[in-house]
Amino acid sequence: MLKKKICVVVTARPSYSRIKTALTAIKNHPKLELQLVVAGSALLGRYGNAVDFIENDGFTVDEKVFMVLEGENPTAMAKTTGLGVMELSNVFYKLNPDAVVTIADRFETIATSIAAAYQNIPLIHIQGGEVTGNIDEKVRHANTKLADVHLVASEEAKERVIKLGENPDMVVNTGCPSIDLAKEIAESPNLDFDPIEKYGGVGESINWKDGYLVVMQHPVTTEYKQAKVDVTTTLKAIDELNIPTFWFWPNVDAGSDGTSSGIRTYREIHQPKNIHFFKNMEPNDFLRLLKNSKCLIGNSSVGIRECAYLGVPVVNIGTRQNRRERGKNVIDVMYEKDAIKDAVKNRIDSEIIVSEHIYGDGEAGKRIAEVLASIQLHFHKTITY
Amino acid sequence: MLKKKICVVVTARPSYSRIKTALTAIKNHPKLELQLVVAGSALLGRYGNAVDFIENDGFTVDEKVFMVLEGENPTAMAKTTGLGVMELSNVFYKLNPDAVVTIADRFETIATSIAAAYQNIPLIHIQGGEVTGNIDEKVRHANTKLADVHLVASEEAKERVIKLGENPDMVVNTGCPSIDLAKEIAESPNLDFDPIEKYGGVGESINWKDGYLVVMQHPVTTEYKQAKVDVTTTLKAIDELNIPTFWFWPNVDAGSDGTSSGIRTYREIHQPKNIHFFKNMEPNDFLRLLKNSKCLIGNSSVGIRECAYLGVPVVNIGTRQNRRERGKNVIDVMYEKDAIKDAVKNRIDSEIIVSEHIYGDGEAGKRIAEVLASIQLHFHKTITY
């Protein structure tokens, strides 16, 4: 029997975590053949070299696509996307897949969508239908309108995609594969490694064994000039709290240099004694680190998604996760030093937080592979109203 | 007072007809400054050199963007779009407009949308919310999700854009500027020029004075290999009808070479005595030619839109205009020689056809300029549900 060729494009470190268990399930499914394309910042050392983790996890990378243009402005982000369309068009022409999978809503994911849709290849969109209120939202819903099949992560997302005029038969709530990883961690949650010993990083060699915070703050793409100011506010709050903290470097975006530069400047001047910085961490280790932390601070979607499942307290700062469905584990604050400090204290003192299954029950990867194997694929659709 | 800079991107000959009166109204509006970008096939001789008409009409072209990649497959179409994103990103970075206008749903229009949206420039989409059922539909609705303001051409379109989750305050039914041209023609409909004398063209020097047909048939992008077969069917039908006919060359698309090649082959072998071929015609002259014709045959949207207003009979072939709102002037047939012949005969014998205002009342251009001058522009939005 001929296997269906499923081409998945991973363009960034966080996208890999959101698709990993699905990649495994596709690879192992008797009716499917996995074609894996790694592109964009997932190939770059500055952004954590996701490609190394991918290959270490035993996946074969069929194509590597260098497409990130340097520059501290949104023009570079737009041009990176254009270049991505050109390069991925070549890749799909060559790999000739039966379907292409695009993940979520980062700016460059629309390159995958266009390259597939314009070449009449059925397009599967993972994690459509969510709502955040920034540039990601334009990209995410545009991906929905270019896609033929929608594998969403929550019931609310499913309803929204259907409201967008998509055929309900083509919209399936599989849950988010990132929760699959969280499930594994929740089943055996001990912190079985020393983060500094294993990952190095820079900054003080903090004493984390009696409890620690985790910070992950990305620039907000439509307000990129603010990035440096914003990260400095959070740095001050954490510095003053003086609790041992692991801080993660941001991933690529217009303005990531603002955030990075903010961090570098602050370190040079203030040399905060309680913060250790990491560039990246294997997804499993990262979740385990979160599971054992007192609180996650920042604006990462991990706080909204995985931490809901894991029952980890979260202080979510700013507008980046605006309007995303969230659980009781999250407190929202703006970029104000004292508000951040108060919220962290509140979260640390809160009672035990219960796991919520908003973004899936931990079986998303297998469910995605199953849908891909059984669904009738088309590249032609029409709006339902 | 500082004028709002409105940057309009015209990428093809037919798009120019659909925006011309709006360009004039923007140029003449005291609160607006027009920045005109001509790109893609609008710059190419093979597709009618729209740029010459634009400059002859008195518009100054601020930037010319060469971006069409050669090739007889959809890969070239996709890569053209990617290149368009890169080039238009540069152009908007340099022109620094207050808003960018993208027109309708051709594949390359999403390049305009991405280049503007990713650089945080408010994006105006003209003619969203319609429904056709081909690749154009994916592009059109994706444009809607990337755009901040929607200037639509019919009430049905307005409702559809709002259903897509757009803020109703940002959706205005202006009507289609192409109808503005039709209105001018309807007010003084005489055919005041000799088409062959004025435009040359190739093929027999037909006697058109006692009545003639017009044919305009484009390849259907998701079925491009069929292009040659389809055009040959229509050629046979028209050849057998033996009524004097003006036939227009298709515009650029994957497969236009299929259509073009079909026409060339048929001419070489059959030398049809009743058909004269044109590459292009000034929009006004074209509408006047239609207004005085017995019937328009093919799959052009002109048959659905302008001809409804003009009251010209239309035989619409195939799926290209699927689900578009249409008037009583249109008969739909598939690509079958005898069906086409019968439909043409039926249309020629039909009683007088009444003008219908489905796509506007002839004042769209001015209305678009007025909205652009008065609306508060944003580049940040969120879905309404």
Next chain:
Amino acid sequence: MLKKKICVVVTARPSYSRIKTALTAIKNHPKLELQLVVAGSALLGRYGNAVDFIENDGFTVDEKVFMVLEGENPTAMAKTTGLGVMELSNVFYKLNPDAVVTIADRFETIATSIAAAYQNIPLIHIQGGEVTGNIDEKVRHANTKLADVHLVASEEAKERVIKLGENPDMVVNTGCPSIDLAKEIAESPNLDFDPIEKYGGVGESINWKDGYLVVMQHPVTTEYKQAKVDVTTTLKAIDELNIPTFWFWPNVDAGSDGTSSGIRTYREIHQPKNIHFFKNMEPNDFLRLLKNSKCLIGNSSVGIRECAYLGVPVVNIGTRQNRRERGKNVIDVMYEKDAIKDAVKNRIDSEIIVSEHIYGDGEAGKRIAEVLASIQLHFHKTITY
């Protein structure tokens, strides 16, 4: 034993003829592995679909690279080259060859050279060291300066490459593979097919059996606006001579549309009775057609190279072959109707023309493969003075 991977990039129909026997010899050599990349106009129907001939000849194409940008100006030519650098960089990164072969001097060949040289892959340049006096010359000698090994086609070329500061050990006169094909034809010269029956083409069905001319005229890239005027002059001369003639369409270049348009216009108006037009022909058939013709007219390098070996009379028009070494078979004229006519008459009446081995003895393909197999490859060099 590990075979040396030799990656050859063919970007146009004429380049294929110039490398074909070398491709065969590389493919069959026990120490070499052929990686074949077909790019640019060699993939396009408008320019003769060289890729079909290549595949029909039994070669496997490893990568196809669509890179030709449409446009009637030199800007498109430059951008095509830039796109070629980007695309071929990807291709070489993926194929990871031990050496890359770039052929001659068309504008896009420098894309191959840059993509290889900048990735530290040893670069072999075929047919450097010649001299013509147009834009090709800039490209050809720049290719020489980027290349590590030079396989040239004549003794004069060898001396010139050494004068350019290249290490004499890295310059080998192999002769030109195009002459290998000519040798085969010369050994069994009968015209064993009916050109019109086999290749179709357009125009009158001329009576060629009692002798015929062949015309092949390309636009001269640095004077592209002249292309239409020039081709019309030649058309008039041939029309007036009224000898049966096979005329070949030009290959892609800025201005090829000027030449094509000149041909189309002339045909439409004058309908010359003695000319039949072809888009392309298999190289062997083309050489056989030449061998049996009364004279070749135009500005093709085939007249200078293959026809010297074949002993075919040539009227070479204009500056395109300026300063190229030539044999006694050639008369040079400028674009003047009467001069062309007189030269053709002179050539037809000339006595038998002797074969000259200026560009090789017919064993170039094997010699090229042998050098590639035995030479020590480097990507690092320094000028000799």
Next chain:
Amino acid sequence: MLKKKICVVVTARPSYSRIKTALTAIKNHPKLELQLVVAGSALLGRYGNAVDFIENDGFTVDEKVFMVLEGENPTAMAKTTGLGVMELSNVFYKLNPDAVVTIADRFETIATSIAAAYQNIPLIHIQGGEVTGNIDEKVRHANTKLADVHLVASEEAKERVIKLGENPDMVVNTGCPSIDLAKEIAESPNLDFDPIEKYGGVGESINWKDGYLVVMQHPVTTEYKQAKVDVTTTLKAIDELNIPTFWFWPNVDAGSDGTSSGIRTYREIHQPKNIHFFKNMEPNDFLRLLKNSKCLIGNSSVGIRECAYLGVPVVNIGTRQNRRERGKNVIDVMYEKDAIKDAVKNRIDSEIIVSEHIYGDGEAGKRIAEVLASIQLHFHKTITY
């Protein structure tokens, strides 16, 4: 009178120093109009934001071209060049200059050359004819073969360009504009600023007032994996010498991340007490810093060129400046810690070094403008032999 439009493309910080006085002279010349394009790493913060210095010096930048692709491998370098060809083709199409100036031999300079030559714009190459023995040499001599006029920096360079087959009338030894800046400094050499106070930088606040070293070490592009090892060797040598040292960050190149990463790692682990690091410095301040230093160490061409004029001792490490003409001020060593240390000690103890005018007498800028104003420009040439 119509001024000749001279378009100069600056793609990196060091290129700016090499052209600055010529830019001023062109700007002020009554017969010339300066069109200034800033591109590539000259626009990027990571590489010193040369564009800010350019604008602060009073130049108007006509076009900014973002073209640097991220990636730690030579593929990114090649693709950056391809993108540069595309972007600069647009820029020259729009600016329509009478001549384009490309500077020296960095990998991306060939993009300028191709974009100009292929659009039939006369190309001026500055600083051709030198010899170094790395990838730069391929680029430099290829630029020569694409260029129409050659403004070289030494008599040896002039002879070499003529040997390359260029018309001697089109080769002028103007000297190098970088020496013009050196002349100004030599005329008033006092160190009139505090480097750390003015430029910040990172690392120890060294006591430099009693004498200091300067280090500038770039990765060698054809050996980029060695970059980290090499820079570590130099760091160890300087660390052990324990003389106050100003160290400059490298500019962009494949492998600059190797060098940068080597520096970061060394700092993190060894925290050298005698080294202060700068990202960049205004050219004048940098030369003044050199003039007052005990010795320059590394592989920068500044050591070979400006330091010869300034009479500053230099320890030149490795192969990067191989075969470049040099003065008595230079000692060459390989990447061996003790050899570097010994050479520095030797240089510090050497007697006074005499200024040598190998690369010009300090009037190059004016001479370049004068040649551009008076020379007859062509875009058509042929090799002289």
